[in-house]
Amino acid sequence: MNPIDKVSIALQPSVYNTFRALNNTVALTLSEYVDNSVQSFLNNKERLIENNTGYVFNITINVDQKGNQIIISDNAAGIDFENYLRAFEPANIPLDNTKLNEFGMGMKTASVWLADKWSVKTKALGETVERYTEFDIHKVIAENKEELIVQETTKSKNSHYTEIVLSELSHNAPSAYQMDKIRRHLSSIYRVFLRTGEINIYINDEPLEAPEFEILEAPFYKENNGENILWKKEIDFKLGKYKAKGFVAILKSIQNNANGLVLLRRGRVIVGGDDDRFFPPSLFGTAGNFRYKRLFGELELEGFNVTFNKNGFSGDSENLNNLIDALRDELRYPNFNLLSQADNYRVKTREENTKIAEKLTKTPKKDVEKVPITDKIKQVEDFSNNKVNIEKEELKITNASSIGSIVDSFDHEDKTYKFLVDLINEDESDALYSVKLTIEKNTLIETPCLVCKINMAHPFFNRFEQFKRANDYQPIIAIFKSFALAEFLASKKPISYTSDLRTLFNSYIVQD
Known part of the structure; x- marks a missing residue:
């Protein structure tokens, strides 16, 4: 085996700038590295286990905000001599393109998309050298480079690993507030592999x-x-060369990001991961109906091609629609009509809700003097007209220190927002909650932050005996979060009618 002193990147260097402009997400970009690592493990699983008793396959992705770098490492089989020669050439298709790493674009485009500099250090199982090379986009373009220098170091034959370090990160790199979303998305993409217990991703x-x-x-x-019936239908059928295998089921309870179809290929989610849910109308109907809210499933597809960054199926849309129609017919079988159950099942029957309504209307009120509603309306109007008092109350809430926070994030118009729900204890304010849009700054990036503060010391929470434990507050927090999102979106587009705000709230609270 001759030493490798150079590897080709055979591409006009100026083309690399176009990689930076690709329409992509951080999670999908990071998944390119995970694909390579997982496939290396799968291809060499027996050898890896034989080489190391108690072997556990791990992939780690560490995003260092202060150090302005991302480090991806694994203990798979490394990049061997034969594959190393083609690993750095864009679009040099792998020797076996029937696996996860099929296009030969992943590591290169992902690295350029995320960073100006990146390096690869790898040691292949069974070989005696560690190979290291680095890529600097500014040097490559300025010097019109078409080759990279490789450094080889002697290492133990039994060691095996790959470490990729991305530095001088681009504007595409993740902010601290995107990390939860990235975890959710990657957990969704690799759900099948994670469930086996053989693969760990950190x-x-x-x-x-x-x-x-x-x-x-x-x-x-x-x-x-x-x-009682378990409302889950196992799916295994084909339509010509196209196959679908998996399940479709009904959710026990409506959950955010749980409904919808997830479409997989080669064990990896292609469509339907995290926020990118798939709702073919012929199967789910219109948004908002009970079937749409409660139906979910996972289908492994065969016979379909995918886009080069694996975020969708390319072509064959007609055959995919035909397959979905065939699936719909299978879910309508009279002896197990899953769709009919999803359409008509209710968590509480009408009779149960009627009984609850009767109890609510008959519950004795506390024996205190009530202020007539007309007087309440007058008081509210007087207060709302006093802008000075409103500003004082808002300032109290804004300046109140947090006693606990719930951190989330959301995307709107290609921008990621941090969503912070701050619980406060401000007994000198009559305000129950507030909503404010702020900008959080660190050394690298400015992040818009929607802050919803909820005043736990407000008399509202003392008025009802239900508020005793943490779980008792979950429904009301969900309501305030939905109000905050509705208010935010209302500020971003013209509202023709006051009822539009209610419509926005109703839409968000269903998904919370």
Whole structure:
């Protein structure tokens, strides 16, 4: 085996600038590295286990905001001599392109998209050299480079690893507030592999867990007193060269980002990961109906091609629609009509809700003097007209220190927002909650932040006996979060009617 002193990057260097402009997401970009690592493990699993008793495959992705770098490492089989020669050439298709790393573009485009500089250090199982090379986009373009220098170091034959270091990160690199979303998205993409227990993925030392959702177990909606049925349909059929295998089921309860179809290929999610859910109308109907909210499933597809960054299926849309139609017909079988159950099942029956309504209207009120509603309206109008008092109350809430925070994030118009729910204890304010849009700054980036503050000392929480434990507050917090999002979106587009704000709130609270 001759030493490798150079590797070709055979491409006009100016083309690399176009990689930076690709329409992509951080999670999908990072998934390119994970694909390579997972495939290296799968290709060499027996050798890796034989080489090391108790071997556990790990991938780690560490995003160092202060150091302005990302480090991706694994203990798979490394990049061997034969593959190393083609690994750095864009679009040099792997020797076996029937696996996860099929296009030969992943590591190169991902690295340029995320950083100005990147390096690769790898040691292949069974070989005796570690290879190291680095790429600097400014030097490559300025010097019109078409080759990279490789450094080889002697290492133990049994060691095996790959480490990629991205530095001088681009504007595409993740902010601290995107990390939770990245974890969710990668957990979704690699759900099948994570469930096997053979593959561990860590993001900033936090292990990823595959999403799991409870399935409805209840009688058929027409038979309230019938036997409980697990509402899950196993799917295994084909349509010509196209195949689908997996399941479709009904959620036990409505959950944000749980409904919708997830489409996989070669064990990896292509469509439907995290926020990118798939709702073919012929199967799910219109947004907002009960079937749309409660139906979910995972389908491994065969026969379809995918886009080069694996965020969708390319071509064959007609055959995909035909397959979905065939799936719909299978879910309508009279002896197990999953769609009919999803359409008509309710968590509480009308009779149960009627009983609750009767109890609510008959519950004795506290024996205190009530202020007539007309007087309340007058008081509210007087208060709302006093702008000075309103500003004082808002300032109290704004300046109140947090006693606990719930951090989330959301995307709007190609921008990522941090969503901070601050719980405060301000007994000198009559304000129950506030919403404010701020800008958080660090050394690298400015992040817009929507802050919703909830005043736990407000008399509202003392008025009802239900507010005793932490779980008692979850529904009201969900309501305030939905109000905050509705108010935010209302500020971003013209509102024709006051009812538009209510419509926005109703839409968000369903998904919370």
